[in-house]
Amino acid sequence: MWRRVASLSSSISSSFLAQTASRLNTWESLTTGIAQQAKGVIAPKEKTPFITFVLGGPGSGKGTQCIKIVETFGFAHLSAGDLLRREIASKSADGAMILNTIKEGKIVPSQVTVKLIQKEMELSDNHKFLIDGFPRTEENRVSFERIIGVEPNVVLFFDCPEEEMVKRVLNRNEGRVDDNLETIKKRLTVFQALSLPVINYYSEKGKLYTIKAIGTEDEIFEQVRPIFAAFEQTVG
Ligand SMILES: Nc1ncnc2c1ncn2[C@@H]1O[C@H](COP(=O)(O)OP(=O)(O)O)[C@@H](O)[C@H]1O
Ligand SMILES: O=c1ccn([C@@H]2O[C@H](COP(=O)(O)OP(=O)(O)O)[C@@H](O)[C@H]2O)c(=O)[nH]1
Ligand SMILES: [Mg+2]
Known part of the structure; x- marks a missing residue:
């Protein structure tokens, strides 16, 4: 462990x-x-931990590409959204609050999300982590740094036109409470207002890798592959 x-x-x-x-x-x-x-x-x-934050709007293909990164480079995949949905399903004390927040397309309090991520990291045997869909706000980012005490090595940004993201989310078909037009509109507003500043922060720090997230899944992965290939020797 x-x-x-x-x-x-x-x-x-x-x-x-x-x-x-x-x-x-x-x-x-x-x-x-x-x-x-x-x-x-x-x-x-x-081994020293190697942390990648995987960012991008709803439907930009974060989860899809994470699966490919896991298969090719052996990372542990921690999806913040999946961890929150697991809390809802387990009927934990925070479950109802999380469900309402997700339905509204808002952001769950940092403390809740960071605690879930922390637990998964602690339980993992892996030292290479893909943290998918987090941090979504500057407050998320600061909270992670404060509680976990590490910064990401790499930040991926899946840059996708809104029209394409909406189309993908509406076709996602996973029965999610937030995959409807009304919630997507709210999520896109939240993404612009709260998540883009996080992306800009990492751009200024020289940690950001922007992926043009249109094309086939394989075409997109060919932009992702060299980023991790370049780190493979040092990361193990
Ligand atoms: N390159 C792509 N082209 C078309 N559809 C895609 C592509 N990548 C992912 N999808 C589909 O779009 C939807 C959203 O992808 P997902 O990986 O869940 O995005 P995110 O995690 O960023 O919300 C899914 O149904 C997925 O199968
Ligand atoms: O760190 C996070 C990650 C997700 N969410 C909530 O969970 C929803 C779904 O997130 P997920 O990453 O699963 O969505 P995706 O971008 O993959 O469509 C978001 O809209 C938020 O309401 C959150 O509050 N904090
Ligand atoms: Mg996702």
Whole structure:
């Protein structure tokens, strides 16, 4: 498991522990209890996490391309929307609030979404994560950085004309409560107002890879492939 903590022998040298502590910096906030355990009993995960945020409007093809990235490059796929829908299905305490928010095309409070993502990351054996459909607002982004304590290595932006996104969503046929014209219009407004600033932020940071999200799924994946191929050697 990604953050499993194990006991280390007390004979381990202090310089090794110092190195270990330094490597753990990025992990620290992921593990609520980790600070307390830093007194000397932490085994680090072997690999540094590699985080990709997958952004784009509703119907831009994020989920579709994530499946291909998983198949080709072995990432763990965490869809924020799927995690929220799972909460609704499990009838958790937040379920009704999440359902209403999704129906309205609004954004679920960051704390709720980040907690779900955090749990999935902690449970995963993988160190390469595709976080699909998150962050959708600047507040989401700041909240992730604060709670998880890491920044993404790569941000993909599936850039798709609105007309095409609407067509795809209306044909999606997954029985989603938000795949109707009324909600889509709201979601597109939210995307423009709240999500584009996140995309601009990562563009300014030099982390953004923009994909022209029209064409066949395979054609689009041929724009995605070289991005991950370039990182493959370093990421493992
Ligand atoms: N390149 C494409 N051309 C046409 N339809 C597509 C393409 N990529 C995905 N779709 C379809 O469009 C719908 C939305 O795709 P999806 O991957 O769910 O997008 P998102 O996760 O960004 O909302 C799905 O029904 C999917 O099968
Ligand atoms: O971080 C997130 C991700 C999703 N959502 C909600 O879940 C809906 C569906 O998100 P999903 O990513 O599944 O939609 P997609 O863009 O893939 O169509 C969004 O419109 C929001 O209401 C949210 O509030 N926060
Ligand atoms: Mg999706």
